[in-house]
Amino acid sequence: MSIKIGIITSSDRAAANVYEDISGKEIIRTLTEYLLSPWEPVYRVVPDEQDRLEETLIELCDREGCCLVVTTGGTGPALRDVTPEATEAVCQKMMPGFGELMRQVSLQYVPTAILSRQTAGIRNQSLIVNLPGKPSAIRQCLDAVFPAIPYCIDLIEGPYLEANPAVIKVFRPKK
Numbered sequence: 604m605s606i607k608i609g610i611i612t613s614s615d616r617a618a619a620n621v622y623e624d625i626s627g628k629e630i631i632r633t634l635t636e637y638l639l640s641p642w643e644p645v646y647r648v649v650p651d652e653q654d655r656l657e658e659t660l661i662e663l664c665d666r667e668g669c670c671l672v673v674t675t676g677g678t679g680p681a682l683r684d685v686t687p688e689a690t691e692a693v694c695q696k697m698m699p700g701f702g703e704l705m706r707q708v709s710l711q712y713v714p715t716a717i718l719s720r721q722t723a724g725i726r727n728q729s730l731i732v733n734l735p736g737k738p739s740a741i742r743q744c745l746d747a748v749f750p751a752i753p754y755c756i757d758l759i760e761g762p763y764l765e766a767n768p769a770v771i772k773v774f775r776p777k778k
């Protein structure tokens with residue numbers, strides 16, 4: 604069975620076609636560069652609404668069987684930003700280290716990095732990771748956390764993700 608990875612853009616304006624979704628496409632491009640394993644994106648653009656986000660996260664994790672779901676947008680303090688709430692609502696375990704590291708790395712680029720409440724968590728055998736909405740944040744955040752993602756997916760008994768060491772160095776502790 605092929606490896607599926609979910610990409611969800613949470614943005615009122617991208618969902619309404621006010622602007623083109625650049626960030627979701629940047630996630631697909633970045634993962635395509637990282638991964639040697641064949642994989643298939645399952646891509647959705649939804650407005651910043653918690654119930655829609657929860658439904659989409661559940662669809663991609665449970666029905667599509669994505670081992671990894673990466674979201675972009677809706678992580679800030681604005682009234683309609685609810686991606687971390689939707690993530691927490693559908694996960695059994697939270698993985699706070701992801702948000703901690705991404706905020707720390709993002710601070711090298713923007714002092715407003717602390718405004719992102721981006722987090723990560725585990726729903727059954729899927730890892731969900733939130734990224735901010737800004738297109739430039741995608742590569743900055745994924746370069747920081749991706750090295751730990753294949754081993755995290757090993758631990759939840761998902762598929763073996765092989766990455767291109769010339770692009771990203773993933774780490775798996777020796778058994």
Ligand SMILES: Nc1ncnc2c1ncn2[C@@H]1O[C@H](COP(=O)(O)OP(=O)(O)OP(=O)(O)O)[C@@H](O)[C@H]1O
Nearest residue numbers: 614615616617623624625626627651676677736737
């Ligand atoms: N998916 C995206 N594709 C392209 N640009 C984006 C995307 N998300 C955000 N941006 C850019 O980053 C800026 C800041 O994002 P902001 O946090 O306001 O958007 P959002 O809350 O993610 O989306 P929205 O306000 O439409 O619901 C936007 O003005 C836009 O220029």
Ligand SMILES: Nc1nc2c(c(=O)[nH]1)N[C@H]1C(S)=C(S)[C@@H](COP(=O)(O)O)O[C@H]1N2
Nearest residue numbers: 676677678679709715716719735736737740
């Ligand atoms: N790497 C990176 N992180 C970033 C930013 C950015 O431009 N680059 N923008 C910050 C800002 S201004 C906000 S408001 C929050 C939340 O953005 P979101 O609501 O689009 O997810 O992410 C923060 N984190």
